[in-house]
Amino acid sequence: MYYQDSDGIYVPQKPVTHRNDEFVEDQFAHLFEMQSKHFWYLGRHRFLLESLKRHQASENFSAIDLGGGCGGWVQYLTQTIPNRLTDLALADSSRVALLNAKGVLDEDVDLYHVDLMDLQMQEQWNTAYLLDVIEHCPDDVTVMREAAKALKPGGKLFVATPALDFFWSYNDEFVKHVRRYDKRKYQELAKNSGLILKDARYFMFFLSPLYWLSRKTRPKELNEEQMAKLYKEEYKTPHPIINNVLKAVFYAETPLGHHLSFPWGTSILGVFEKPNSKLNLY
Template identity: 55%
Template sequence: MLDRPVKDTVRYHRAEDGILEPSTPVQHRDDEYPEDGFATLWAMQERHFWYRGRHRFLLRALDRHHPVSAGPLSAVDLGGGVGGWVRFLADRRPGQYRPLALADSSRTALRMAGSVLPEGVERYQIDLMNLGWRDHWDVAFLLDVIEHLPDDLEALCQARDALRPGGLLFVTTPALRQFWSYNDDLAHHLRRYTRADFARLGEQAGLALCDARYFMFFLSPLYYLARRRPGIMRLSEDQKRALIIKSHRIPSPPINAGLTFVFASETPVGHWIRFPFGTSILGVFRKP
């Protein structure tokens, strides 16, 4: 476990816009996730095949480790952006997670999320490097977040401190360096992860790794071919921005429906067997 001094608990208060914020102002780090990307995320999070597939795969993992019969549990989505996963979870498992919260450093994202989140879901403006929660939540999520952070270990330690003993942390990230492409560069990714990386991070953060499995296996060959693009570093910043917007656009309805069907087939298959690889990885960690 990383040896760190225990910080004082951060106290959150409600601002005029309904967002809970700490006393010390939070600065969103645009170099880790540019705020202008939230508009693209907003358009994708409910209809794009990738988000539909990830949410479905994650929900199955959540049900495996916390059956619906277990009763209400508190849960927070850390770095949850514009609220797509929280909305999905609230719709699919109504009343199962109470309180349920969305947390992000971007006030822009939290304000956008306010129009789609169900009543009663709190929004917190947070600094992932200084959450200040101690034994507060039963379940936490870090979904495609830590690959953007210079200090991914500290983010896991902060999440660990926020969990109650026995609490679960669900982490998804891009997987395997072999799938690195221009999209990783444009999306401000710093790394891709393997199961061994998750085991190492869990041990260093004082978390037990309960499960780690790759997903988006069936579509990985298509992903690999689609993301091969030479000369990306010679593009201007405007050209790069235009390319990532184009790459993240929702495909035409027939194509999106077909890709959704293929990705959806990974649940439950990917929970019965461990895929040997995939473009993403899911890790489930438990706080002792």
């Protein structure tokens, strides 16, 4: 279904159009700058890696990061568990993101230009990731079903999203979130996509009071230029001292948050499994 173009990116026969109304493509350059050093990304990576070690029993496995942007998670995998990965790929609807990622990822990481609503992949991967992706998608069930199709029987899908409507703020609207999730919504996603929810747990628990306070006051109405400026302010890496303190607090959730279940958190991680029997939803 895919062929490699002159940039070394695997593209489908049908051209892919990035949906700017779901994630503004101009924001990828800013994301690229912060993905390897911001405390939130580093803390999430650490929490997710612990989950991967617990739920992916295979010594060696293939993996694809769907909607993986500029490749922060893929780069982290190559740095932490390179010997376990047989095939590794980054997939996104934005060529801007993929070309940014190409400059930092190992040459053996495959890059796919994809439409998450029509992946055109069948039983190809042992593991897939949707990390802070489906909250941007009006039709999250179709995205989950497409990811399920791409998995081999028994494969695992790791999904991370913003959690709990209580934490909804102007920022969710600002970055084009459609919804936040909880454990009940993850159960519904599993049922509607033909997957089995093996685990669901909240994270960024320790920092949630600070998060809530920082988002409590809604900014006044802003024009497009002011909103772009606010975005850069909100999503910049803090001063190194502050960043290191926040990183240490977030790091304390791993492995603690996998031994006990936090009652809440600003994010939620779900581990979904594809049954070995054929799914009827396809």
